[in-house]
Amino acid sequence: MEAAGPPTQPPAPHPSVAPLSFLLGKWRGEGEGTFPTIAPFRYGEEILFSHHPSKPVISYTQRTWKAASGEPMHAESGYWRPRPDGSLEVVIAQSTGLAEVQKGSYDAEKKTVTLQSELVGNASKVKQIARAFQMVDGELSYIVQMATITNSLQPHLKALLKRI
Ligand code: HEM
Numbered sequence: 166m167e168a169a170g171p172p173t174q175p176p177a178p179h180p181s182v183a184p185l186s187f188l189l190g191k192w193r194g195e196g197e198g199t200f201p202t203i204a205p206f207r208y209g210e211e212i213l214f215s216h217h218p219s220k221p222v223i224s225y226t227q228r229t230w231k232a233a234s235g236e237p238m239h240a241e242s243g244y245w246r247p248r249p250d251g252s253l254e255v256v257i258a259q260s261t262g263l264a265e266v267q268k269g270s271y272d273a274e275k276k277t278v279t280l281q282s283e284l285v286g287n288a289s290k291v292k293q294i295a296r297a298f299q300m301v302d303g304e305l306s307y308i309v310q311m312a313t314i315t316n317s318l319q320p321h322l323k324a325l326l327k328r329i
Contacts, residue, residue: 181221185247185275188214188223188298192305195232196324201316207232210324212305214245222246247271255280263288267296276300277306290314303328 176219178186199205201300215224223245229238243257243265255267264287269280279299285291293312309322312322 176218178216179218179221181249182223183218184249184251185223185245185253185271185278185298187273187276188278189216190214190303191329193328193329194304194324194326196229196322198322200311200313200319200321202313208324209235210237210326212326225255232318253278253280263291265294267294269296291317301325 175205175320177183178189182189190213192210192214194210195207196203196210197207210227210229212225212227216222224242225245226240226242228240230236231238241257243255245253245255245276246279247253251272252269253269253270253271255265257265257267261286264283266284267280268283269278271278271281276299278296280296282294285294290313291311292314293311297316298307300306305326307322307324308320310318311321312318
């Protein structure tokens with residue numbers, strides 16, 4: 166008969182993913198949206214960053230809802246591929262049909278990630294997307310900026326999420 170051991174620890178992440186392990190898990194919070202061409206709005210959001218220790222990739226899924234009514238808004242999902250040199254590439258499919266390829270870098274000590282779109286596909290108005298993530302006192306904050314056919318790169322979204 167096997168002796169009962171101590172509770173099993175979650176397996177260590179893949180070495181490529183380890184520097185970004187501060188992101189792993191489920192997050193929930195609130196954000197606000199703005200752009201010169203639209204009325205400002207508030208939203209709720211949940212993000213899940215998950216991975217398997219045998220793969221050098223983080224799976225990303227996000228969904229949002231209207232803060233006032235809970236009605237679903239934008240959703241997106243994709244894959245984050247960090248590299249040991251501190252660079253990172255991300256692909257994201259948005260519920261609006263837009264597809265993004267993002268390239269950028271992370272800083273494991275500052276717990277920051279910055280991304281710039283290399284490719285924005287199947288978009289009627291969007292020309293460019295920039296995403297910046299930062300851990301602030303254990304919470305995950307981000308800013309999304311976009312450039313459109315009518316407006317230069319500027320904030321569209323900002324949010325703050327707690328780990329759940
Ligand atoms: C408007 C893109 C994320 C909610 C817009 C517009 C664009 C856009 C191009 C129209 C702006 C104009 O006509 O000048 C994007 C992109 C996103 C993103 C590229 C992600 C990178 C989100 C998210 C939400 C959201 C997460 C909700 C939580 C809205 C709303 C409007 C809007 C409510 C105004 C009404 C409308 O046009 O539907 N967005 N968006 N967006 N976006 Fe986003």
